[in-house]
Amino acid sequence: MNEYVRNPRYCLQCDDGTILEYGAKDVHDSIHGEAFTVRAVKGWHCPKCGEIEFVDGDAERYSDALEAASEAYEKRRATEIKAIRKKLGLTQAEAGKLFGGGATAFSEYEHCKTEPHKSTVLLLRVLGRHPELLSELVEEPHPA
Protein backbone atom coordinates (compact mmCIF):
# COMPACT_ATOMS: atom_id res chain seq x y z
CA MET A 1 0.00 0.00 0.00
CA ASN A 2 1.59 3.30 -1.04
CA GLU A 3 1.55 6.57 0.83
CA TYR A 4 -1.10 7.98 -1.50
CA VAL A 5 -3.62 5.36 -0.48
CA ARG A 6 -2.66 5.48 3.21
CA ASN A 7 -2.78 9.28 3.39
CA PRO A 8 -5.14 10.64 0.78
CA ARG A 9 -5.17 14.42 0.45
CA TYR A 10 -8.45 16.15 -0.13
CA CYS A 11 -9.02 19.26 -2.21
CA LEU A 12 -9.64 22.19 0.12
CA GLN A 13 -11.09 24.24 -2.75
CA CYS A 14 -13.72 21.66 -3.72
CA ASP A 15 -14.27 20.76 -0.05
CA ASP A 16 -16.44 17.81 -1.07
CA GLY A 17 -14.10 14.87 -0.49
CA THR A 18 -12.38 15.07 -3.89
CA ILE A 19 -9.02 13.28 -3.52
CA LEU A 20 -5.93 14.99 -4.93
CA GLU A 21 -3.74 13.00 -7.35
CA TYR A 22 0.02 13.12 -6.86
CA GLY A 23 2.17 13.46 -9.94
CA ALA A 24 3.95 15.66 -12.47
CA LYS A 25 1.40 17.08 -14.87
CA ASP A 26 1.46 19.68 -17.61
CA VAL A 27 -0.65 22.57 -16.39
CA HIS A 28 -2.51 24.82 -18.83
CA ASP A 29 -3.78 28.13 -17.54
CA SER A 30 -4.39 31.69 -18.70
CA ILE A 31 -4.39 35.22 -17.38
CA HIS A 32 -6.21 38.07 -19.15
CA GLY A 33 -6.77 35.67 -22.05
CA GLU A 34 -3.03 34.99 -22.35
CA ALA A 35 -2.64 31.19 -22.30
CA PHE A 36 0.43 29.46 -20.90
CA THR A 37 1.61 25.95 -20.11
CA VAL A 38 3.94 24.80 -17.37
CA ARG A 39 5.40 21.36 -18.12
CA ALA A 40 5.56 18.56 -15.55
CA VAL A 41 4.36 20.48 -12.51
CA LYS A 42 5.07 18.32 -9.46
CA GLY A 43 2.47 18.28 -6.75
CA TRP A 44 -0.97 17.19 -5.67
CA HIS A 45 -3.46 17.96 -8.44
CA CYS A 46 -7.22 18.19 -8.07
CA PRO A 47 -8.86 16.30 -10.95
CA LYS A 48 -12.04 18.33 -10.49
CA CYS A 49 -11.08 22.03 -10.07
CA GLY A 50 -7.41 22.06 -11.10
CA GLU A 51 -6.15 23.23 -7.71
CA ILE A 52 -2.50 22.29 -7.11
CA GLU A 53 -0.54 21.76 -3.91
CA PHE A 54 2.95 22.31 -5.30
CA VAL A 55 6.06 20.38 -4.20
CA ASP A 56 9.81 20.75 -4.94
CA GLY A 57 9.62 24.51 -5.59
CA ASP A 58 7.31 24.14 -8.58
CA ALA A 59 5.14 26.94 -7.20
CA GLU A 60 7.93 29.31 -8.24
CA ARG A 61 8.09 27.87 -11.79
CA TYR A 62 4.34 28.25 -12.02
CA SER A 63 4.33 31.85 -10.72
CA ASP A 64 7.19 32.73 -13.12
CA ALA A 65 5.09 31.45 -16.03
CA LEU A 66 2.07 33.35 -14.73
CA GLU A 67 4.14 36.54 -14.49
CA ALA A 68 5.54 36.06 -17.98
CA ALA A 69 2.03 35.60 -19.39
CA SER A 70 0.86 38.69 -17.52
CA GLU A 71 3.75 40.72 -18.97
CA ALA A 72 2.95 39.39 -22.45
CA TYR A 73 -0.63 40.58 -21.98
CA GLU A 74 0.53 44.04 -20.84
CA LYS A 75 2.82 44.34 -23.89
CA ARG A 76 0.02 43.23 -26.20
CA ARG A 77 -2.33 45.80 -24.62
CA ALA A 78 0.31 48.56 -24.87
CA THR A 79 0.86 47.76 -28.56
CA GLU A 80 -2.89 47.75 -29.15
CA ILE A 81 -3.38 51.15 -27.44
CA LYS A 82 -0.56 52.72 -29.44
CA ALA A 83 -1.89 51.30 -32.73
CA ILE A 84 -5.42 52.60 -32.07
CA ARG A 85 -4.15 56.03 -30.95
CA LYS A 86 -2.11 56.31 -34.16
CA LYS A 87 -5.04 55.09 -36.26
CA LEU A 88 -7.12 57.90 -34.73
CA GLY A 89 -4.37 60.40 -35.60
CA LEU A 90 -3.86 61.52 -32.00
CA THR A 91 -0.59 62.45 -30.32
CA GLN A 92 -0.01 61.00 -26.85
CA ALA A 93 -0.75 64.43 -25.35
CA GLU A 94 -3.98 64.82 -27.35
CA ALA A 95 -5.10 61.34 -26.35
CA GLY A 96 -4.33 62.08 -22.68
CA LYS A 97 -6.39 65.25 -22.83
CA LEU A 98 -9.30 63.59 -24.62
CA PHE A 99 -9.48 60.36 -22.58
CA GLY A 100 -8.17 61.84 -19.32
CA GLY A 101 -5.06 61.03 -17.35
CA GLY A 102 -2.98 63.97 -18.53
CA ALA A 103 -0.30 64.53 -21.15
CA THR A 104 1.91 61.62 -20.05
CA ALA A 105 -0.86 59.05 -19.52
CA PHE A 106 -0.57 57.45 -22.96
CA SER A 107 3.22 57.40 -22.82
CA GLU A 108 2.88 55.44 -19.58
CA TYR A 109 0.23 53.10 -21.03
CA GLU A 110 2.32 52.45 -24.13
CA HIS A 111 5.43 51.66 -22.08
CA CYS A 112 3.57 49.39 -19.61
CA LYS A 113 4.33 51.80 -16.75
CA THR A 114 0.70 52.43 -15.82
CA GLU A 115 -2.34 50.30 -16.37
CA PRO A 116 -5.07 52.16 -18.25
CA HIS A 117 -8.56 52.08 -16.78
CA LYS A 118 -10.67 49.33 -18.30
CA SER A 119 -13.20 51.86 -19.63
CA THR A 120 -10.39 53.65 -21.51
CA VAL A 121 -9.32 50.40 -23.16
CA LEU A 122 -12.90 49.52 -24.07
CA LEU A 123 -13.58 52.99 -25.54
CA LEU A 124 -10.33 52.84 -27.53
CA ARG A 125 -11.33 49.45 -28.96
CA VAL A 126 -14.70 50.80 -30.05
CA LEU A 127 -13.02 53.81 -31.66
CA GLY A 128 -10.48 51.49 -33.30
CA ARG A 129 -13.37 49.72 -35.03
CA HIS A 130 -15.36 52.92 -35.65
CA PRO A 131 -12.86 55.78 -35.99
CA GLU A 132 -15.58 58.02 -37.44
CA LEU A 133 -17.03 58.26 -33.91
CA LEU A 134 -13.95 60.20 -32.73
CA SER A 135 -15.43 63.44 -34.12
CA GLU A 136 -18.36 63.08 -31.72
CA LEU A 137 -15.91 63.08 -28.80
CA VAL A 138 -13.78 66.00 -29.89
CA GLU A 139 -16.65 68.37 -30.83
CA GLU A 140 -17.30 71.16 -28.38
CA PRO A 141 -20.35 70.42 -26.24
CA HIS A 142 -23.41 72.39 -27.26
CA PRO A 143 -25.41 74.24 -24.63
CA ALA A 144 -28.70 72.50 -23.93
Ligand SMILES: [Zn+2]
Ligand atom coordinates in the same frame (compact mmCIF):
# COMPACT_ATOMS: atom_id res chain seq x y z
ZN1 LIG B 1 -10.71 20.78 -6.32
